[in-house]
Amino acid sequence: MTGSAIVIGATGGIGQAFADALDEEGSFAGVWRFGRSAGGAQHLDLTDEASIAAAAAQVANGPAPALILVATGILSEGERGPEKAMRDLDPDWLARVFAVNTIGPALVAKHFLPLLARTGEPVFAALSARVGSIADNRLGGWHGYRASKAALNQMLRSISIEAKRRYARTIVVGLHPGTVDTALSRPFQGNVAPGKLFDPERAALQLLDVIEGLKPHDSGKVFAWDGEEVPF
Structure with a gap:
């Protein structure tokens, strides 16, 4: 590709792994890290x-x-973690989770998506989560995190429609990385199945492979690390 690559969250575990992998790949004119x-x-x-x-x-x-x-x-911050039941719901924490997981990525799209190239098949992708799937929710709990990721998925769907009006081959997707060995997941890794806890480097490479296989008709969808579409 002749365009640049942008990584928002490049100071985090998987974000840094993304940026490092893209730098090493050398397919872009430059890699911006924010x-x-x-x-x-x-x-x-x-x-x-x-x-x-x-x-x-x-x-x-x-x-x-x-x-x-x-x-x-x-997912958690300090002593505050995902809610196990309705009695744990707190408006300030809900606002914080939505600010980071939903509103923040939407504002990134507001300012960055108009800059996307109008050649080839440019991609705007944001990390989502399988637990944001309403159709796949069979356990409940984690109310704020689930809802904020479900809202992110809907936001990406709407943004994808608008983006196509600007340039028809633009691809906007959510990506589920699986459980990655980072600070976000560390308190909750006890129930992860063997072989399903990924180091950041592996998680980044898996998702970059998914991105490489995307086509314009995939825009507006959410995909897991193995390429499987995650239902809304």
Whole structure:
């Protein structure tokens, strides 16, 4: 590809693995790395739209991106974790989860998606989760995380429709990485089946393989690490 690649969340485990893999692959004109923990021009906080807009302004001065990856998410923070029951619902925590998992990626799309190349089959992808599937929800619990990822999936579907009006071959998808050995999943790894806990490097490569196989008719959908479509 002649365009650039953008990784939002490149200071996190899987985000850094994405950026490193893309750099090593060498197929892009450059790899931009942005993250909340990054300093200076690389700083991007999903809860601060001004920082998102500033990062997009930088990218606008270079080659049009052919790939934008939003590799972010929140499941727990400090002593606060996913709800086990309705009695655990807290409005402040729900607002925090939606701000990071749903609103943040939507604002990234607002500022970055108009920069996507209008050649080839450019991709905008955001990390989602299988537990965001309403059709696949048989256990309940984790109310805020599930709902925020379900809302993200719907947001991506709507964005994909608008993106096609701008350039018909644009691909907008959600990606489920499986359970990745990062700080996000670490408190919840006890019930992971053998062989289903992926290190960040493997998870990134698996999803990059999925991205490579995407076609315009896949836009608006969610895909798991093995290429299987995740139902809404």
